[in-house]
Amino acid sequence: MSQLTAKICVLGDFAVGKTSTVARFVHDQFSDKYLTTIGVKIDTRELCIDQTAIKFVVWDVAGTDKLKTVEMSYLKGASGYVLVCDGTRGDTLGAALGLAEQARARFGQVPQVVLANKRDLATQWEIKHSALAAVAESGTPVFETSAKTGENVDGAIETLARQIIQQAYTSAAT
Amino acid sequence: MTLPAAVDAFLRDRLFERRRPECASIDAAGIIRGVWAPDAHALLSSADVGMGIAAVLPPLTGQDLTDSLLLPLVGLPDRVVDVHLIASADSRFVVLLDASREHDLLQQRQQMTNEARLMHANQNRLIRRMRDMIGELVEARAELDHRRREAEKNAASQSRFIAMMSHEFRTPLASIINYADLALDDAADQATVHRSNEAIARASRHLKTLVETILDDTKLEAGKATSQQRDFAITALIEDLAAIMAPLAAEKGLAFSASVSENMPTHFYADDTSMRQILINLLGNAVKFTEHGSVTLDVDWQDDRLRAVVSDTGPGIPMASRQRMFEAFERGSADTGSVPGTGLGLAISQRLAKRMDGGVTIDEKYDQGCRLILEIAAVEAQGEPGETISLPQMPSEHAADEPSIVLLCDDDEDMLALAEFYMHQAGYGLLLARDGLEAVEKALAYEPDLILMDINTPRLNGVDATNRLRQSGFTNPIVALTASSARYFDQASFTAYLRKPIQMPVLLKEIKKLLHPA
Numbered sequence: 001m002s003q004l005t006a007k008i009c010v011l012g013d014f015a016v017g018k019t020s021t022v023a024r025f026v027h028d029q030f031s032d033k034y035l036t037t038i039g040v041k042i043d044t045r046e047l048c049i050d051q052t053a054i055k056f057v058v059w060d061v062a063g064t065d066k067l068k069t070v071e072m073s074y075l076k077g078a079s080g081y082v083l084v085c086d087g088t089r090g091d092t093l094g095a096a097l098g099l100a101e102q103a104r105a106r107f108g109q110v111p112q113v114v115l116a117n118k119r120d121l122a123t124q125w126e127i128k129h130s131a132l133a134a135v136a137e138s139g140t141p142v143f144e145t146s147a148k149t150g151e152n153v154d155g156a157i158e159t160l161a162r163q164i165i166q167q168a169y170t171s172a173a174t
Numbered sequence: 175m176t177l178p179a180a181v182d183a184f185l186r187d188r189l190f191e192r193r194r195p196e197c198a199s200i201d202a203a204g205i206i207r208g209v210w211a212p213d214a215h216a217l218l219s220s221a222d223v224g225m226g227i228a229a230v231l232p233p234l235t236g237q238d239l240t241d242s243l244l245l246p247l248v249g250l251p252d253r254v255v256d257v258h259l260i261a262s263a264d265s266r267f268v269v270l271l272d273a274s275r276e277h278d279l280l281q282q283r284q285q286m287t288n289e290a291r292l293m294h295a296n297q298n299r300l301i302r303r304m305r306d307m308i309g310e311l312v313e314a315r316a317e318l319d320h321r322r323r324e325a326e327k328n329a330a331s332q333s334r335f336i337a338m339m340s341h342e343f344r345t346p347l348a349s350i351i352n353y354a355d356l357a358l359d360d361a362a363d364q365a366t367v368h369r370s371n372e373a374i375a376r377a378s379r380h381l382k383t384l385v386e387t388i389l390d391d392t393k394l395e396a397g398k399a400t401s402q403q404r405d406f407a408i409t410a411l412i413e414d415l416a417a418i419m420a421p422l423a424a425e426k427g428l429a430f431s432a433s434v435s436e437n438m439p440t441h442f443y444a445d446d447t448s449m450r451q452i453l454i455n456l457l458g459n460a461v462k463f464t465e466h467g468s469v470t471l472d473v474d475w476q477d478d479r480l481r482a483v484v485s486d487t488g489p490g491i492p493m494a495s496r497q498r499m500f501e502a503f504e505r506g507s508a509d510t511g512s513v514p515g516t517g518l519g520l521a522i523s524q525r526l527a528k529r530m531d532g533g534v535t536i537d538e539k540y541d542q543g544c545r546l547i548l549e550i551a552a553v554e555a556q557g558e559p560g561e562t563i564s565l566p567q568m569p570s571e572h573a574a575d576e577p578s579i580v581l582l583c584d585d586d587e588d589m590l591a592l593a594e595f596y597m598h599q600a601g602y603g604l605l606l607a608r609d610g611l612e613a614v615e616k617a618l619a620y621e622p623d624l625i626l627m628d629i630n631t632p633r634l635n636g637v638d639a640t641n642r643l644r645q646s647g648f649t650n651p652i653v654a655l656t657a658s659s660a661r662y663f664d665q666a667s668f669t670a671y672l673r674k675p676i677q678m679p680v681l682l683k684e685i686k687k688l689l690h691p692a
Binding site for chain 1: 232236238254280284285299
């Protein structure tokens with residue numbers, strides 16, 4: 001079995017549920033209490049995907065709608081981005097995509113997935129399915145997730161893992 | 175001055191106490207070559223020489239270790255640290271400084287800011303939702319108002335329909351009952367019995383047509399009627415229509431003509447039964463509502479569409495009624511009270527036409543009367559070239575005058591004939607009028623002892639005719655005799671009110687009572 005270590009950065013506007021998503025992914029836990037992340041929080045989780053053991057070093061970056069110098073320093077060396085938005089706040093999808101564009105301009109293209117979080121509050125959603133479909137059509141996998149219930153969280157990050165593994169093998173081959 | 179040793183030592187102690195520094199020496203590959211950890215709680219206390227630094231410090235995973243680096247406020251499971259990589263040509267050191275205090279202060283401040291922003295976002299969302307709800311409420315209110323108006327309109331239509339049906343059914347029923355009584359009367363001779371039977375048959379057929387019309391409309395409304403398409407000759411259809419309509423027009427002194435354009439095919443594939451029904455409706459209305467002039471039917475065909483234009487020189491349809499004229503129980507003409515009908519004809523015609531991928535429209539520009547255009551889909555079938563059909567204008571016929579002491583005003587011929595028989599038999603002289611104006615003229619000229627006045631009479635209705643007579647000084651009894659309910663007309667000028675159907679003996683008794691009050 002091959003082994004891989006990958007740094008992934010979780011990006012998105014404030015209070016969209018990045019830390020809760022990481023807590024669900026790494027510890028399978030959830031708390032309703034909102035606690036602002038300052039700087040970056042680092043966690044790890046190992047997964048086995050298609051005969052590859054992959055150790056994720058997860059960088060949960062403080063929420064923002066624009067990356068400044070400090071946040072940029074956190075992204076260096078990342079193998080993938082988890083872009084999180086809040087389905088109940090329409091402007092957070094644009095913020096997540098904006099952060100991804102800033103990162104791509106600085107560090108180049110890496111695999112990424114979009115998580116439209118708070119699926120458990122679907123009746124309050126402002127983000128239109130058509131907007132998410134447009135993102136998916138552009139090539140970025142999109143998942144409607146709930147850090148609260150765990151819906152689609154593992155699936156989304158496993159999809160990112162497969163892309164990272166694929167890219168790692170492609171790079172090794174060339 | 176150099177920093178005194180005591181102060182230097184104090185500051186170093188404070189800095190060490192607050193930032194709890196740790197340090198590891200690494201090589202270019204990130205392998206630990208030496209560790210300085212102040213105590214067993216230090217993050218690097220578990221680091222051994224020879225280990226990879228990333229294994230001890232995950233934040234350094236994937237980092238380029240050849241350049242100096244600062245990663246501030248890095249949250250690790252136990253602590254928050256600033257990670258410094260100090261690189262020179264021949265050495266690399268990783269220095270960790272505790273940043274928990276700074277982190278907590280920043281977090282406290284940022285938490286308040288973010289919570290305020292979240293609250294503001296929630297407020298905006300609530301305001302948007304309230305606006306949406308108000309919008310929905312306004313729409314719901316408008317929808318409710320619309321439905322209420324529709325319900326009121328339907329209720330009014332139904333009331334009109336019931337009133338109309340009451341009149342339409344009672345008139346032929348009155349004929350059937352009275353002629354049956356007459357036929358059973360021992361005093362009636364063979365000719366009278368025969369004439370009574372004819373009148374009963376005529377009234378029964380009228381009732382049947384009335385019921386069928388209502389059933390047709392119900393069937394069409396429920397979408398149960400089906401279209402029957404077949405090959406048919408357009409000239410034969412037009413000739414049939416002319417044969418039906420020309421005598422009716424002639425009775426009223428109207429000119430009637432029907433034509434098909436010269437270059438159109440003679441045979442078509444379409445639902446000719448429905449087309450016939452529609453044209454009978456349109457032509458029947460044209461004849462019914464036109465008092466002077468002509469009724470014409472012109473048929474043309476182009477691009478697989480048959481177009482039949484029915485024009486008359488009648489009163490036309492007021493602009494205000496045109497939108498509703500194709501709705502059931504609505505009647506478009508300005509003078510509907512004096513003309514019998516169910517108000518279903520145009521509604522049925524429109525539904526039939528739509529079923530044939532067509533419609534009935536009104537020519538808005540035509541100002542000589544009313545012009546309705548039927549257009550339906552019809553493809554050419556085998557047949558001969560078309561021909562033009564025209565019928566000559568027939569002269570008008572007028573009712574005969576007969577002076578009497580009782581004047582009966584009614585537009586129903588059966589009622590007039592029946593009354594004539596019974597009145598004469600009872601010894602009364604009878605004066606007949608078929609409309610309100612004629613009744614007024616004859617009443618003022620001959621001063622009858624009593625007038626029996628139908629309410630729904632052509633040209634001038636019974637109420638207006640009675641009022642006109644009273645204003646002219648006519649004081650003899652005037653009895654309202656109608657199939658309509660008393661609440662549908664003003665009874666003030668009438669001496670009494672009798673409702674159709676009324677048996678002739680009862681009528682004679684009432685007349686006697688009014689003419690010779692005890």
